[in-house]
Amino acid sequence: MSITQALLASNNQAKVISPYLKQIQQNDLPVLVVNHPRCTAAVSLHGGHLLFWQPKKTNNPVIWLSEEAIFKPELAIRGGVPVCWPWFNKLGGPPSHGVVRTAMWQLIKHSEDTAGVTLTLQVQDNAETRKLWNHAFTLTIEIYLGDTCRVNLSSQGNYTFTAALHTYLNISDIEKVKITGLGNPYRNFLTGKEESLTDGSMTFNQAIDRLYLAPEKTTLIHDTYRTIAITHLNAPNVVVWSPWQEGAASMQDMANDSYKQMVCVETGRIAEPVQSSDKETTTFGFEIRLI
Numbered sequence: 606m607s608i609t610q611a612l613l614a615s616n617n618q619a620k621v622i623s624p625y626l627k628q629i630q631q632n633d634l635p636v637l638v639v640n641h642p643r644c645t646a647a648v649s650l651h652g653g654h655l656l657f658w659q660p661k662k663t664n665n666p667v668i669w670l671s672e673e674a675i676f677k678p679e680l681a682i683r684g685g686v687p688v689c690w691p692w693f694n695k696l697g698g699p700p701s702h703g704v705v706r707t708a709m710w711q712l713i714k715h716s717e718d719t720a721g722v723t724l725t726l727q728v729q730d731n732a733e734t735r736k737l738w739n740h741a742f743t744l745t746i747e748i749y750l751g752d753t754c755r756v757n758l759s760s761q762g763n764y765t766f767t768a769a770l771h772t773y774l775n776i777s778d779i780e781k782v783k784i785t786g787l788g789n790p791y792r793n794f795l796t797g798k799e800e801s802l803t804d805g806s807m808t809f810n811q812a813i814d815r816l817y818l819a820p821e822k823t824t825l826i827h828d829t830y831r832t833i834a835i836t837h838l839n840a841p842n843v844v845v846w847s848p849w850q851e852g853a854a855s856m857q858d859m860a861n862d863s864y865k866q867m868v869c870v871e872t873g874r875i876a877e878p879v880q881s882s883d884k885e886t887t888t889f890g891f892e893i894r895l896i
């Protein structure tokens with residue numbers, strides 16, 4: 606049984622919240638599990654982290670979760686849509702991708718109808734986040750799960766930040782997919798150089814870690830049997846990451862050959878730090894659909 610099937614089937618300390626929603630315990634962490642006529646999905650309260658999403662009209666999850674993912678309070682979960690905030694990668698120092706991937710979020714709102722389920726989770730600064738980043742903040746994520754998947758992250762507070770919704774996509778084979786809509790130019794994180802593509806598309810035969818500086822609004826991931834479209838909202842950057850074999854082998858929470866079945870297409874506000882204020886809310890996000 607795959608990890609996504611195990612989450613769906615789990616009744617470990619299960620609490621039924623509504624016809625389509627229950628909360629279970631996965632090792633040390635509480636997880637919300639959605640089983641709706643239009644899709645299945647799971648969201649971890651640890652990290653405010655969408656773990657996977659699978660519309661019922663397709664046979665495989667669209668958002669990928671590592672079979673080796675570790676569910677422990679001190680670690681970020683490998684796969685899904687990690688929330689990178691208030692900094693991307695090491696831009697604000699350790700920990701990688703900021704302070705909320707390992708924070709406990711609260712479910713503050715939930716609604717559902719025949720089309721899908723909407724979950725709203727929130728986290729605020731606390732003693733742990735203050736130790737790493739000494740700012741007051743309220744961060745809210747709204748996750749809609751139906752035939753499409755929409756995620757929006759909203760923040761308030763006086764500070765500057767960089768951020769990404771670090772989406773891991775499930776693909777048949779990294780060497781057979783093509784991504785289009787990436788624009789020009791990109792910063793190559795592996796060489797530190799700014800480079801260009803002729804037509805904003807790419808295929809894979811090695812590790813990739815790139816920040817696209819002027820992508821189109823929609824990124825298309827052309828797989829052998831389906832195309833995944835991600836439309837970025839209020840987000841000027843896209844990161845594409847494939848750890849390849851050597852990267853996967855260096856991570857304890859990824860099987861060595863699992864790099865073949867995933868690629869990250871991350872919706873970001875990275876190149877230009879965002880000035881936030883406590884008077885208005887800053888929101889960015891994405892919508893994923895199959896075409």
Ligand SMILES: O=P(O)(O)OC[C@H]1O[C@H](O)[C@H](O)[C@@H](O)[C@@H]1O
Binds near residue numbers: 681771814846869
């Ligand atoms: O291992 P993590 O902290 O989750 O980061 C995983 C990856 O995230 C992004 O894609 C960055 O561009 C990569 O440089 C980084 O390796």
